[in-house]
């Protein structure tokens with residue numbers, strides 16, 4: 001086992017403990033297993049990536065909204081940067097795959113969101129606008145945390161990511177140790193905002209975190225089944 005890649009403060013531990021079963025389910029999802037093995041159907045990956053491009057816009061909006069609610073300029077700047085990074089860094093990953101898989105910004109903008117994607121986005125934006133600050137950050141945190149934990153876990157399992165692996169760019173992006181600092185920064189803020197809140201607000205933040213972890217699983221699922229609206 002490698003050393004822990006980043007610090008997990010007590011409140012983040014409490015959140016993770018509350019979401020243990022849902023968190024583990026993502027690691028077992030057939031989409032994730034096939035992605036790691038390189039056997040994932042390209043059409044499923046294309047569907048996922050296009051939905052994800054729109055999801056990242058909502059992540060950036062949630063982070064921007066959170067920045068307006070922070071008091072300290074250092075905290076504001078961190079969330080503004082997180083919004084920017086979601087659009088720029090991950091946008092590059094999407095541009096690369098868009099070229100390979102044949103989709104561009106117009107198709108992404110015109111595409112209908114799946115029910116699960118829409119629900120996840122609405123949950124994050126609702127927590128960012130209607131929740132307390134700790135609840136807003138609680139809803140946002142599973143997004144980077146689960147992917148980075150997953151990326152590091154898959155890298156450990158695969159040993160190395162071969163250049164000819166069809167999803168090498170995706171796997172390399174999320175197993176990049178550069179994200180460890182990002183995780184220390186967001187989990188440290190989650191702790192500080194939890195410390196400044198009352199217990200009722202902390203419990204709501206835990207529940208918002210668990211809900212986002214559920215939606216992370218549902219995001220794999222909507223791509224796996226090419227989810228459609230029932231009517």
Ligand SMILES: Cc1ncc(C[n+]2csc(CCO)c2C)c(N)n1
Pocket residue numbers: 052055056059082085086087089090142143144145147148216219
């Ligand atoms: C559904 C979904 N969940 C999580 C991520 C990963 N992610 C989104 S923003 C961010 C922080 C760095 O920009 C990370 C790691 C994703 N792409 N799609």
